Amino acid sequence: MPFTDRSILQAAMAQSAIDAACRPEDFAKQENVIVLSKADPRARKYLSLPFDCHLISYGSNIVASVRADCRPIVEPFIRSYPAEHCFETPNLHVLNDALQQKGLRVCFMAEYFLPRLERLQPLDCPLPCRELHPEDFAPLYTDAWSNALCARRKELDVLGIGAYDGGRLVGLAACSADCDSMWQIGIDVLPAYRRQGIASALTSRLALAILERGKVPFYCAAWSNIKSVRNAIRSGFLPAWVELTAKSVSFVDELNRRGASSVSGL
Template structure:
């Protein structure tokens, strides 16, 4: 079984592939700026155009940036200490300067990796079942939109379902977003929440992914406290954060 050091190494190597740098960049005490490039094996959910992507594993900030925005980004990370680059007052400074070039801050999220020795085996009063890709055919519904992705069905490799009799009441699915890293998404029907279902199916899927030789990872907005609590309860720990810059028209389209 992989240990925590191996898991973090794989994650950093993947992040390096996702922006066009070397994995060692994330361990530097200084901020690093490189020319943005999506590698051939980057995570499947990244979509161009991307003006810049900021990633921090807690030591510094590494930024992949296009030539068009290079001067603005370099000034930004020199102006603010690395973790302050992800704080709203400072992002307002960045947004004002990006606007002139036709860009805005778009996505921000926190990512989690498993702490292998602390992945719990959770009790659950409902029946837990392993579901394979063929079992998802009729599950691409709004209630399972976090666990499964209708637009990338081919990446939904397997999951863990919780059943009340024959009724599916909770689903944790994993998407093969990279060769070695599979992302977990979770949904529980509202009337079955606060019963430990989410953490039971998340931790079960987490263990199963590791058993298959892959690294499970989990993503949440900072404001989604329910999701953050589930991650921590299921044996995940905060690993890295990302902030992505995209053209203004793409960001504005999301707000229509």
């Protein structure tokens, strides 16, 4: 059955419900919902479940998926402020301060994008493009392509589209089969080839290829990553939902020691 904007959104909510251990309809309620997190083999592969504290909003409310001893902290917090302010300072300091009593800190904050079908089209690319498959990825697990491909989960990388200058790969959009119904897009373009429309051309074409295979493409960016957000919008995507994840103090400290940042919840 062909996709519609509504069916794409419903697929995303259904997957978020699996991840959060709630019901899809919970994301459309006006009142907030809090549930106890639990592991599920159908969840997105990069998530570490059960969550300690994880907030999701599709705009109407907040669904909080938490461990039992965090509920007395999170429940009054999400009821004290409008949903959008729960993901922003200064209100977010209230949650972070309370979670530190449990050995947790706010760690990951991400915005997720879904394609809007009337906006999605194969954008022109100034360079030749070709489709890539897992057998083509083996030599590409390097820093240059670390957004498009994930060396730690190579088995999930299923499809890509590359842009070539002569025989040299200069841009790559690839997707990982993070769950049964949705594939996540990542994009890398070599520095000398940026700001030429390559990223949006590859992203839009890959999104269409994913839809053709009966899967829903999705795109994730930190809200402050303006370049990535602009690429999503140029490529035919619009914001759909946001997530916030708290992790242990030791986990956060280790990320800071490594100078690492991520939105994947690993």
